[in-house]
Amino acid sequence: MHLSMDLNSTINAGNHEIVITNDVNSLLKGFLNNPGSSFSSVFVISDENTNQQCLPLIKKSLPGFRNIVIGAGELNKNFHTCNVVWEQLLQAGADRKALVINLGGGMVSDLGGFAAATYKRGVRFVNIPTSLLGMVDASSGGKTGIDLNLYKNMVGLFAFPAIVMIDPVFLKTLPEKEWRNGVAEMLKHGIIADKKLWQSLSDEINNSSNATLDESSKNKFISLLLASVKVKADIVTKDPFELNERMYLNFGHTMGHALESYSLKNDDVPLTHGEAIAIGMICETLLSVKLCALPVEVMDEITATITTFFKQYRIPKNAYQEIIQLMKADKKSENNLMTFTLLKNLEAPVLQKGVAADLVLEALHFYNLLRK
């Protein structure tokens, strides 16, 4: 990776700012030394991986910080881990003027944000995303939380970071799987709100050999970070608490979250969030054709790009009912009826309540039929 681009953008996300930079150390120092901040202590929450790979890159800007390291991976995003964080804050004497820095992917910022927002009824926190997924999605917007029995994000609250600091330097050590994980959300942003972004990503995917991601593709994705972050920031600014248009960001997620939970429970190598969302987007694209008159050519375009970029997965037929049940537990469900964000077209998402189970089954089956 050359990271030759000069990145320096501040994006307003309503309740918080997102800064994209090539120099997270300067940004961090400036933030900590701002006389208005007056933090009594600084805690860094990282996971086993980011503690080794990412913390060394910013350590010099963090005099006297305390280190809280949690287990990596979605399976650790639970109340046991949260309790460990609370106890370490308490034992270290963190008061209400403490600052928590979440250094990691979405799992770290989701759990760390929740822990910070509930410790002593809330201390301030900063997100420094280290994964592409964290950068384009999880680190901004104020959704914090933990999973419950592998049901995704069932416990949580809206709590906004003091600032989000995005520096692609952390991506240097990011495993390829994690790149794809992030690109899934970038594709979603393009599909629901930015045709150009969608086209650029789609072109890159369709014109590259995707068996292994090369530097050129990675740099292309980095160059599209800003556009992707902007889609989310604009929507969150308009509707921070997800009463209306923020639900559009859930495209692919009603089915994706259910598949992700199913896979976490049943597969030795579970689907990543992005892989699950990618399948969810294909299924929900079919629902969009059936229910919202999405042109079939658009469905074909979306389906082709996604199947080119993400590995195939077999959804076992005998798991269909379990997956439907998982969807019914989705936070957007009401009175046992499933809610989806579907598409009338690119850049034209629409909320669809009360979708019947047989159509959902058909969509799962449709995905399975796509397998070559």
Place this chain on the structure above:
Amino acid sequence: MHLSMDLNSTINAGNHEIVITNDVNSLLKGFLNNPGSSFSSVFVISDENTNQQCLPLIKKSLPGFRNIVIGAGELNKNFHTCNVVWEQLLQAGADRKALVINLGGGMVSDLGGFAAATYKRGVRFVNIPTSLLGMVDASSGGKTGIDLNLYKNMVGLFAFPAIVMIDPVFLKTLPEKEWRNGVAEMLKHGIIADKKLWQSLSDEINNSSNATLDESSKNKFISLLLASVKVKADIVTKDPFELNERMYLNFGHTMGHALESYSLKNDDVPLTHGEAIAIGMICETLLSVKLCALPVEVMDEITATITTFFKQYRIPKNAYQEIIQLMKADKKSENNLMTFTLLKNLEAPVLQKGVAADLVLEALHFYNLLRK
């Protein structure tokens, strides 16, 4: 108890209303049947005691509710219990339009409010306090939370109930210890903001035999419910998130919470919250004389009434340092310096930051010397 008073008052607490009534069933039915509410399901959280003693009194107004029963007592106010509540909500298919009714004392409304406010990023909840302490304090004002390693309320958030319904009918089965528990907070309300309330309570205490509380005293306390609730509601309305004058409600609590935590860990029969707060008020009254020129006669008056009404407790000298450490973990502490709400006079509280440990030790010793 005659409960002959016709109670029917609605008190504005800013973010929520508190209704004092003799007919909680009518109030509850009206609330649940309000077309604007549209709850998808109703859950009642009670503890082992209120499930038996209080739930039967309102069951007829709750068609088709689900019952969540938790262990009683402060020792259960932790994240394990919270997780049980979350899991039961999830298993029963509670969606975002579910309603949680917290039926119990402060432990139930603190924990139940926290569980509700974080389940699926928040469902609505109602508090129906069944203890005097719950009625005059814990059920209103939106502080929710759980303890951490017996440190009081270390995890939580501000989340406001849809409504608080107070009906003294639940007090019929309240143990005498619990009456005293509530009177402690009523005394505090009188001291910081309502001299008449203080005088009425003080007269009742000093003119009765307090060895056993008789019906007449209990009725007197019920007649003062409204005045006490109003003190809290007025303060909470002005400063819901405790940035300024809401801190006045912490009179007696910096020392009280530390003593309560200490006693929970060390005593076979731990101090109740009210007993601990009562000791805290005595100690902080001495600090007020030293630091805020509280007239000695007022200190004597407060000390005399409180020692008449609450059982004596010996604070072991070798526990002083542990208690100081507990105070330093208090949510109001900053940079390891303790903050207290002290008194310049009755109805004249003042916030005092950075109180030195030796003065605090002296105050603990002062309390011990009061023992006859």
